[in-house]
Amino acid sequence: MFGYLKPCRPELKIREAETYKAVYCGLCHELGRRFGPFARLTLSYDFAFLSLVGMSVQAEGEACFGKCRCIAHPIRKQACCLPGEVQTFSAAAAMVLFYYKIHDDLADRGLRKRLLAFLLLPYAKFVRKRALAVCEQASEVDAAAAKMVEAQQKLEAEGCSSVDRAAEPTAGFLSAVLGTFLPGDGTQAVVLRRFGYLLGRYIYLCDALDDLEDDRRTGNYNPFLCAEDSEDAAEHAKGSLYLTVAEAGAAYDLLETGQFDGILENIVFLGLKNEVERILKKKGEGGNG
Numbered sequence: 001m002f003g004y005l006k007p008c009r010p011e012l013k014i015r016e017a018e019t020y021k022a023v024y025c026g027l028c029h030e031l032g033r034r035f036g037p038f039a040r041l042t043l044s045y046d047f048a049f050l051s052l053v054g055m056s057v058q059a060e061g062e063a064c065f066g067k068c069r070c071i072a073h074p075i076r077k078q079a080c081c082l083p084g085e086v087q088t089f090s091a092a093a094a095m096v097l098f099y100y101k102i103h104d105d106l107a108d109r110g111l112r113k114r115l116l117a118f119l120l121l122p123y124a125k126f127v128r129k130r131a132l133a134v135c136e137q138a139s140e141v142d143a144a145a146a147k148m149v150e151a152q153q154k155l156e157a158e159g160c161s162s163v164d165r166a167a168e169p170t171a172g173f174l175s176a177v178l179g180t181f182l183p184g185d186g187t188q189a190v191v192l193r194r195f196g197y198l199l200g201r202y203i204y205l206c207d208a209l210d211d212l213e214d215d216r217r218t219g220n221y222n223p224f225l226c227a228e229d230s231e232d233a234a235e236h237a238k239g240s241l242y243l244t245v246a247e248a249g250a251a252y253d254l255l256e257t258g259q260f261d262g263i264l265e266n267i268v269f270l271g272l273k274n275e276v277e278r279i280l281k282k283k284g285e286g287g288n289g
Contacts (some may be wrong), residue, residue: 001046003085005045006049006275008267010223011114013262016091016266019263021079023063023080025068025080026082027081031094034131037129038123046203051090055258056260057188057192060081062084066082068080076234086181089180091135092132092137095131096132096141099125099145100145101120103248104153110218120223130210141176148167148170148172162223163205163208163223163236166204167200167223171200174203175200178199193250194251194283205244206241209279209280241275249272
């Protein structure tokens with residue numbers, strides 16, 4: 001994923017900031033332990049968020065914290081969330097998605113991107129295979145990712161002008177991923193899948209907005225540039241994103257979450273909107289709305 005699900009750090013309490021860092025560090029440690037040091041480079045805010053959600057909605061007890069050393073802090077041990085099922089799942093999901101991103105990059109227009117993907121493909125195949133071996137649920141992520149990439153490539157090939165249709169594959173993917181935490185048709189499971197759907201939509205739209213000018217210059221596919229009101233693409237993206245953020249917040253309010261409530265609320269109700277504003281500010285569009 002792309003790193004858009006991040007907290008608004010100034011609004012985190014000191015304890016929450018330390019806890020978030022410990023979860024982030026714990027996931028980094030798990031990536032290195034399971035898949036080697038290079039896997040740490042794939043770490044993003046999105047997978048830390050995935051870990052927080054998984055540990056919050058499951059009722060198997062609170063996460064355990066301890067101390068660990070890492071490449072970034074080789075001398076002094078750092079607080080980290082100790083390995084558990086959710087951390088292993090998040091790490092495995094990261095590796096599965098890494099494989100499909102490399103696979104997708106092989107079809108990219110840019111020669112440099114295709115060449116890099118070709119060089120990374122053997123490693124991507126290795127970590128995907130290992131992810132499927134170390135985590136039973138990774139097969140569900142793998143199936144959802146394959147479906148997402150295939151659907152996305154078809155939409156891009158046809159030059160889809162509907163932003164809603166273009167965002168559907170990523171939205172469906174994250175809905176399926178979050179759905180592994182609470183399988184079944186219970187109310188909370190349905191809400192969790194809806195929450196994942198909206199987050200997936202948000203990530204896709206954020207990425208499309210972030211790449212807007214590059215795609216306009218290079219001619220790469222971007223749903224906002226294919227829409228009828230492409231002259232006002234940034235404004236269209238802004239409206240779509242703010243609506244998605246509001247719906248994600250409404251879905252989150254229906255979830256029963258546990259020990260990471262404060263951090264998750266910060267991300268959902270402050271962090272998502274802040275990230276949109278950051279992208280708009282970078283583009284000189286202004287972010288208040």
